[in-house]
Amino acid sequence: MSKTSVPAIEGWFTTDGGAPALLGSRCTTCGTYSFPKETSFCRNPACTGRTFEEVPLSRTGTLWSFTNNCYQPPAPYVPPSDPFEPFAIGAVELAAEGIVILGQMVPGTAVDDLRAGLPVELVIDTLYEDDDHEYLVWKWKVVGS
Secondary structure, eight states: OOOEEEESSTTSBOOOSSSOOBEEEEETTTOOEESSOOOSSOSOTTOOOOOEEEEEOOSEEEEEEEEEEOSOOOTTOOOSSSSOOOEEEEEEEETTTTEEEEEEBOTTOOGGGOOTTOEEEEEEEEEEEOSSEEEEEEEEEETTO
16 A cells, blocks of 8 residues: 655645745834744835735745754654664755745764755655654755765
8 A cells, every 4th residue: 555645844845856945924114034834914114015925935045053962852752763863954045035934854874974054955755654644744865964
């Protein structure tokens, strides 16, 4: 029996294998970008905008900061392995949008391999699986690795 691939969080990203993208919003008043999508009020304190358009965000960015997640997050996190294996987390700056987005680095990326300023790209990868589904999430991959 084959498993169905589904987003772990519906509506936050596309799963197009060739060009996946995070789905954010852009304030129609001032142009401020948000992720996850904003629906209530603009996050720009100088703006009173309350209308937004959904936009795909840049697929590439610059590693702004990073760390090693050495402990298992609490529920609802589902560890993909037992025992838990630490993983790297990256804060990635999307220059075109002027925002920083956190996410796991792809498996096999060690903190010792990372440095601020590295170019990274968005990929879709498995977060965890159950008997029927493979739950997908975005992760960051160093360009050229």
